[in-house]
Amino acid sequence: MTGVGTTRMAGESPHVTDTGTRVIPAPAVPWTPREFEAAARARLAPEHYDYFAGGAGDEVTVRANEAAFGRLSLVPRVLRGAGRPRTDVTLPGGRAAMPVLVAPTAFHRLADPEGERATARAAAAAGTVMIVSMASTVAVGEVAAAAPEATLWFQLYVQPDMAFTETLVRRAEAAGCRALVVTVDSPARGLRDRERRHGFWDLPEGMACENLRDGGRVRPIVMSPEISWEHIDLLREMTTLPIILKGVAHPADARLALGHGVSGLLVSNHGGRQLDTVPAAVDLLPEIVAAVGGAVPVLMDGGVRRGTDVLKAMALGAGAVAVGRPVIWGLAADGERGVTRVLDLLRSEVEQALTLCGCASVHDLDPGMVRRSCR
């Protein structure tokens, strides 16, 4: 007889097979962040599911991000009497109750009519940071108004028209955003076959990138190969907000960034959506952490799906992690409630994994608790 757990969700009835094994049927409500994907897929138009799920090229990096966590093992410590662990962290833009942030992702109204408003309310309920995408389908000021308790950071693609970039920065400041996350891995848009196959180029009628409004029109997002460190210097002069560079992958760039007044780095390959065959984000992390030498916090995103993934990244030196697709899946599956549940699952998994590792907080994690296995 295999006891699979003591809690059951409404509507579930364990039954016994003729071999005597107790079977719990697939839950009506997803129990893990990964299980939300199927629920979301069932509700999304195929072209929108593929936009959210897909990546660049052969999606080598999309797969690598999750697979790399599977190749890392956690080695717990015992008998430390650590008690119930704390999960809160201090970040450049303030504190968060958990080390899992909402990564910037575009077009939330494709997933739920409330769009980014719903995501922000769920992030506020979880006490975590939502990084609002510049390509949000609700203007950042309205996101802030819908979730006054939320801690928001604003993600920016520097626009070659620096006067308009300044307009975007002022909109983020006026909305109360506490940091700017400047995405630097996008001098061009990634080559995404799934989007091309569907001919997914535009948002449906009545939906737009609301932050890009300029008079009577909505500007297109320009991804320009002309953007350079000079633009980061201009941004640094433009605002007192902490600047976090998102998408740094090479340790040489991490070292360069330190000379440009940044308050943090977010190691990321854009969820495998920009340059395909970039290494898994968690595999890039140790070299970047070493290059930065503690000068600024290093965050990471890409492939985080479990509390144990969060611990692995933090043991390797991340100050926090962010999740992209799991939040989208929660939003598409069940709106604000779905995002709340995804974040709550991740928070409780982090707490449980810290307990099992003998840690009183994320500060007790260290690289010696992570091993690379040959799987």
Ligand SMILES: Cc1cc2nc3c(=O)[nH]c(=O)nc-3n(C[C@H](O)[C@H](O)[C@H](O)COP(=O)(O)O)c2cc1C
């Ligand atoms: C549908 C989608 C839209 C995204 N939009 C943006 C964006 O507007 N700006 C940005 O910097 N990154 C964007 N990203 C990348 C995420 O911020 C993040 O790097 C990535 O999703 C992390 O990987 P994960 O989805 O495996 O958690 C997007 C990712 C996805 C999946």
Ligand SMILES: CC(C)CC(=O)C(=O)O
């Ligand atoms: C609208 C896009 C620029 C958003 C993005 O970064 C992405 O789809 O990965």
